[in-house]
Amino acid sequence: MLINLLTEIAGQQAxxxxxxxxxxxxxxxxxxxxxxxxxxxxxxxxxxxACVNEQCKGCGGCCSKGNGEAEATLWTLTAKGRVLLESTNR
Known part of the structure; x- marks a missing residue:
């Protein structure tokens, strides 16, 4: 499950x-x-x-303004996260 979540964040789809x-x-x-x-x-x-009221196309952040969520959080993989994700994709 955690790898799937990392993949979603890395793919900037979230x-x-x-x-x-x-x-x-x-x-x-x-x-x-x-x-x-x-x-x-x-x-x-x-x-x-500091997001606008709609989803931007520039990041993998969890834009939440305007949809009832408290604040937007931009989640970014660290070097350690990228290494883990790459090792599971081999």
């Missing part, structure tokens, strides 16, 4: 916790916990994004 949950067939709260775990383990970094 736009909200809810969309990640739907894509991965998981609960929204589970996605939040998984992202926090991946950050704690050093595979992701999180930054608050």
């Amino acid at each position: 736009n909200s916790f809810s969309s990640l949950a739907k894509k991965l067939d998981l609960d929204r709260e589970m996605i939040k916990q998984m992202l926090n775990d991946l950050q704690r383990l050093g595979y992701l970094t999180a930054d608050n994004a």
Whole structure:
């Protein structure tokens, strides 16, 4: 499950916790916990994004303004996260 989530973030396909949950067939709260775990383990970094009210095409952030979520978070794979993802794709 964690590798699938990393793949979604790396592919810059994600736009909200809810969309990640739907894509991965998981609960929204589970996605939040998984992202926090991946950050704690050093595979992701999180930054608050100053996003506009619609999804931009420039990042893999979880744009959430205007859809009822508190704030946007830009999740980025660290070097450690990229190495892990590459090692699983061999």
